[in-house]
Amino acid sequence: MKELYNRIALVGIEQEEYDVIKASYSGHIIWHQSIPKIVVKDEVLYMEKANGVGMLPVDKVVYYGIYDNDFDFITGLAIWQGECYPNAAAMLDCRFKIPCLVKALSLSKFSAPRGFISAGASVTIANDTVAKWGNWHCGENKHRFTGEWESQFTATIEPYYEGEAVRIMMIGDVYWQIKLEGDDWLKSIHPDNAGFMPVDEDLLADTIYIKETLKMDMIGNDYIVGKDGSKYLLEVNHIPNITRFDEVREAYLSTVIEWIN
Incomplete structure (x- = not known):
């Protein structure tokens, strides 16, 4: 039987978010801002120490980020089948953008x-x-x-679809619609004038269905709303940006802290 350890691992979490999580958790934490080495043995996940030599068993993993070399790491988490946020198997299915899009297009009402x-x-x-x-x-x-x-x-x-680029973003059951902006035809969440807007119920329903079918804990679906009202799914973000807006960051942190505890 797997022995439980009062130890969590935070991987990819930035300093500011780490400080908030650490202040809300009384147990042991292993914190890596890059991809650590891991071993899965007898249903226990071992992760290299943040400092020093050797590995320690961990109970739960919180992963946030996209790295060139993270697919193998996520694969290890999925093989472990332990408690991971977001769901490791869902991250594995959605890590590669084109295969994830193929899955999402088969589910979306706004597929083209x-x-x-x-x-x-x-x-x-x-x-x-x-x-x-x-x-x-x-x-x-x-x-x-x-x-x-x-x-x-x-x-x-x-x-190329003319229209308004938007993102439906969900963390758990909390959701937002964000208007994406940019100086040219490339739109994203990062420009200063990107911001929240009223939620399109059809796009929200589409995103919820994709999220639940793919068993994702968080998701950011990008759509184009055409000038004629037509809507198209563009892509799926399996690790959407949580630091761009304070409201999203706070929702993420409260969700992670509740999940950890």
């Missing part, structure tokens, strides 16, 4: 057909088109084109 292009292949398209590749968000790894284009990366391609 996508194209696909292998690295090194060329495609010619008469209409305004957007290619997306890689596993990063925030407007990175995207290219807008018309005509012939050769991709250096494996990518999805989709029509």
